[in-house]
Amino acid sequence: MKKTESFKLIHPFKDNIEIEQKRKQLIRSAMIKGLNNPQTLKISEELDAAILLMVKKCTSSQLKTE
Numbered sequence: 021m022k023k024t025e026s027f028k029l030i031h032p033f034k035d036n037i038e039i040e041q042k043r044k045q046l047i048r049s050a051m052i053k054g055l056n057n058p059q060t061l062k063i064s065e066e067l068d069a070a071i072l073l074m075v076k077k078c079t080s081s082q083l084k085t086e
Contacts, residue, residue, distance in 0.1 A: 043067050 043064065050063050 039071055043071070 046067060047064050050059070
């Protein structure tokens with residue numbers, strides 16, 4: 021499977037719950053692997069920033085096509 025095929029772009033309005041569940045799952049995994057709380061918080065902030073960037077890109081590309 022190619023990298024482009026393995027990445028699923030999540031629609032920003034339809035799947036907000038799925039995004040939040042995935043974020044919580046990744047944070048739990050980080051905590052289980054022994055990352056301390058400040059490290060986990062940093063991971064959470066980076067995930068939030070990445071999600072917001074994806075949402076902005078997705079909505080701007082949708083506006084261009086409409």
